[in-house]
Amino acid sequence: MVELHKRKKIEVIIETPARPLLIDVLNRAGSPGYTLIPAIGGRGLRSAWDRNQLMDAANQVIIVTIVSAEAAEAIMAEVGKLLEDYRGVVTVSDVEVLRGGRF
Amino acid sequence: MVELHKRKKIEVIIETPARPLLIDVLNRAGSPGYTLIPAIGGRGLRSAWDRNQLMDAANQVIIVTIVSAEAAEAIMAEVGKLLEDYRGVVTVSDVEVLRGGRF
Amino acid sequence: MVELHKRKKIEVIIETPARPLLIDVLNRAGSPGYTLIPAIGGRGLRSAWDRNQLMDAANQVIIVTIVSAEAAEAIMAEVGKLLEDYRGVVTVSDVEVLRGGRF
Amino acid sequence: MGELLSVAGDNLLSPPILFFILGMGAGLARSDLTIPEAVGKTLALYLMMAIGFKGGAAMAGGEAAAGMAGAMTAGILLSFLIPVIGFFLLRATTRFDSDTAAAVSAHYGSVSVVTFVTAVSFLGTQNVVYDTYMVAVVALMETPAIVSGLLLAHLAASRGAGGVSQRAMSHLVREILLNSSVVVLVGSFVIGWLTGERGMERVAPFLVAPFTGVLCLFLLDMGLVAARQLTGSKVLAPGPLIFAIYMPLIGAALGLAAATLVGLQPGSTALLAVLAASASYIAVPAAMRIALPRANAAVYLTLSLAVTFPFNVLVGIPLYFAAAQWLAATPGP
């Protein structure tokens, strides 16, 4: 039987220009790690966007980080502040991991 | 303490040609937004596929939408119908969001 | 009302060179399917990495597979062994699917 | 016969075809060599831009447009009628349902721009001229086959083509009329025609000089993709496989006949035969997935890309060329 540990997965979809700012937030909040995933289009409250070939400023990126429940609290608060200025959404969900110590 | 609201995350992996049809479904079902993520390979009941450089018709795309529980019901029914004709899978899971009003 | 079935979603973020080995694991463990998603950057316990234009060996890839709870057990054990040699993380979470029979 | 063999040898021993063979070989041997998707798609756009512009500029240079109207009409009729022949042949020789049979035959009524480009490059090595308005014929032959394929499916199926929801229809129409090959081919043709020789001079170092080299890189990619489509797909029944070989021959015969009727020069006759013989693998699959979702996509993707394309490029092009030469040599009726 494989031993699993409960953790939180935070997924942030945010404007590309805000990427370095969000990574600063994660590093300062002591996140054990993150992974960047490309987004190629979307629609929110504002107009739809499609991977704009030339202007990165109009593109979005997805950042996933697996963290402990405590760290999740701090990160969600910080990300919430960032999303006041920058387009995007954040979600948190429950996951289980193998090597608890890592996160 | 950060206040979180329960929502549903629907993830659809579907053939590229069906993308405009699925977006129509989401818009008509009043989804507050969606994000498109590229898929670069996979295998289902049929043979494996790898990002086919030239023929988009053989590629898949991933669409993520964060919606309220009610909207999720309607969307899942519609997507189910679409998947009768088009290759792909759909999953729904629980997530929490910051700004409840948005979704 | 749409009838939904509980399944497990396993997400593995792993080094590109280990991709064929991980797919072998999934095929042997009888996974009904998987989807490959590109990663364009990240940070773990070791230094940050950015999509390295020339050396695939330094890149990561994400593999998602929707499986039954039993299959999930077997797959998590095997993936755990693989992650002893290769950089990456694995998470498992609960999802619901439409066509239970498929997974 | 000897003459045909030497022409086939010329074709096989040309760099573009050898790179295609290298790609097929590497793909079948499961090498990890891949040309990135973004580059493959851009090379295809480049090839269409190059032959479109060249066609338009030649047009502006007062090249006789003799037979253009005839060639265009023949092309449209061929694109419309070939699916009918294909449909009944498939229904007779395979267990395809009517949707799949209609979708497959629509592919064979339409055209593969890359097969046309490879044939143009082959004519270059044989120093055989052709009417540059044939580029316009390529664009015209893309779409009629899709319409006739849908009609066939509608007539054959009880529930009728009504299945194509009003919403899907708008996506379908845009897909048919405004897909990238039509826009680039026709657009570059018009721009070449408007700017004429002076325009040609300014873009020639980009659109003309490196053409053959770019074709080599693109056919290397095509070989890899075709081989992977073959190894990836389920084993195909003999019926469809043989169809993917004899249908291009039927198409070519019809093309040769139509061209002779309209009185085209040998180079253009060979090209019309190539267009009739070639099967689409980018524009039509996209349209069929919207219009006939129940048709089995794996079948038509494999037949048109992994069987007919290699057959036309390796064997078909020199064969149809030799036939066009032979027809021109024998005094007509």
Add this chain to the structure above:
Amino acid sequence: MGELLSVAGDNLLSPPILFFILGMGAGLARSDLTIPEAVGKTLALYLMMAIGFKGGAAMAGGEAAAGMAGAMTAGILLSFLIPVIGFFLLRATTRFDSDTAAAVSAHYGSVSVVTFVTAVSFLGTQNVVYDTYMVAVVALMETPAIVSGLLLAHLAASRGAGGVSQRAMSHLVREILLNSSVVVLVGSFVIGWLTGERGMERVAPFLVAPFTGVLCLFLLDMGLVAARQLTGSKVLAPGPLIFAIYMPLIGAALGLAAATLVGLQPGSTALLAVLAASASYIAVPAAMRIALPRANAAVYLTLSLAVTFPFNVLVGIPLYFAAAQWLAATPGP
């Protein structure tokens, strides 16, 4: 006037501009034609590498650098002052908040390298020479406008520019000084200058011969992206839309005046006017999203890319060129 019309005709009937129009048309008609992102970005780097290297090599070839200091100073002053004019015009004629007004005017103080490259290609068709050090002026004019835009936002807003956190500031500085266009333009200029004619010979078949053809492919992409930015964005109020037309004219007039004051030859005068009239859409948007996040990005992306860029490329370039020619013909004061 007749002279201006024929020059405008020349511009419109050149392959690069026609491919831009093809791109706009296909984008507005919602065609699925797209140039992959990786290729679009590389074509932009290629164009900057080409004009940078050519500028440096000409410099090394002992081309008179007369007026270089004057042109550079004029460029920096124009880049710094134009945002001030733009800011007050926007505050007077639109309901933009101070951040958005500052961000938009910073775009118009800065430059669009591709508009410059298109103007250089246009001068080529008119066989008009220009001082190749103008490439260095392009790099110098990228950044002052960003600084002046931030100052305007800081002075106008009560809470002051303190809003830009210390952390964001370091990302901002790197974005301004080390963004890809500055690095490639200045880097290629220096390399061209160091290797001179000999270096030029070795890279000419890559950087010089295919230049116009690559510009055609790139402007096809620009047309598609500009059209999609236009159709995608919410309908804009008339105030900002007209601003996106008259502001380039004001910039061009200032550029023409400054160039005449400094005594540049007609070719360089036209280029300085083009730089003053052009609005950035890659470097400045990235900086503004960090420095002025509350400014409405959809507005400045749409105005600079979907209105001002097409205006300059289709109408502006021949207009400013004719003005520069006219100024040179009339005896100065």
Add this chain to the structure above:
Amino acid sequence: MGELLSVAGDNLLSPPILFFILGMGAGLARSDLTIPEAVGKTLALYLMMAIGFKGGAAMAGGEAAAGMAGAMTAGILLSFLIPVIGFFLLRATTRFDSDTAAAVSAHYGSVSVVTFVTAVSFLGTQNVVYDTYMVAVVALMETPAIVSGLLLAHLAASRGAGGVSQRAMSHLVREILLNSSVVVLVGSFVIGWLTGERGMERVAPFLVAPFTGVLCLFLLDMGLVAARQLTGSKVLAPGPLIFAIYMPLIGAALGLAAATLVGLQPGSTALLAVLAASASYIAVPAAMRIALPRANAAVYLTLSLAVTFPFNVLVGIPLYFAAAQWLAATPGP
């Protein structure tokens, strides 16, 4: 010595090397300039296609293949033996475990195709000819080092190479024999050989003319990637860092000795030295991650790409070339 300095100056002042330095500088200064991945990989394929085809075509043109067998044997032996030397030097001078030491030395036994291509371009500027069959030697030297590295790891480690599971072995074999560089290099060589001069003429405007310019763009990318690998990786202990400088010198010396023994002309001698001195950073890392997963990948990626590659390109190439010239001048034993 004077002669060496002037040759080093020539190398540094050539456009490709200057663009490499520009890339390193921009990367170290954390500029956001990046060449998209799809383009970087295609440029590498283009360079391999170009030198492969040129080698094959020259071969067909009856270029004397004198010394080919000797050069090939020397290359295979060097590729096989250099890892042994490297392994014991690393075990003596660093705290690497046996797997990491074996993996690192396998990199140095193998070759970097881009270093070879840069050296070929350098020979061009010095108007020094070389035997075009050296391209085949490049392909032959890729793999033996991997085998010898695995043997070293197996002998040194108690648990033995049995660790490489049967399944991983099949992926490994395909990775070694069918990786993209071997397929493209050998494939293009054969096609060049089959089509000879006539084939060369048709592809020259694509594969020959723009070669140096494409090399500039590619080395700009290499500089960026090497700098980021350096800044991204943990600080390296002095032992490995110095190894990454003196090991290429040892390799070069062995290469020069072997070439002189086999009696190659100066150009080919210099190239064999470059191959022996260069370290792989695409093919071998991929194989090592499968075969020796416990070896520390960050170490060999940093040493081969961020230290040895820049050393060879900036200093090594002119040094080994001058040595080859000097050897040819002094009467042999």
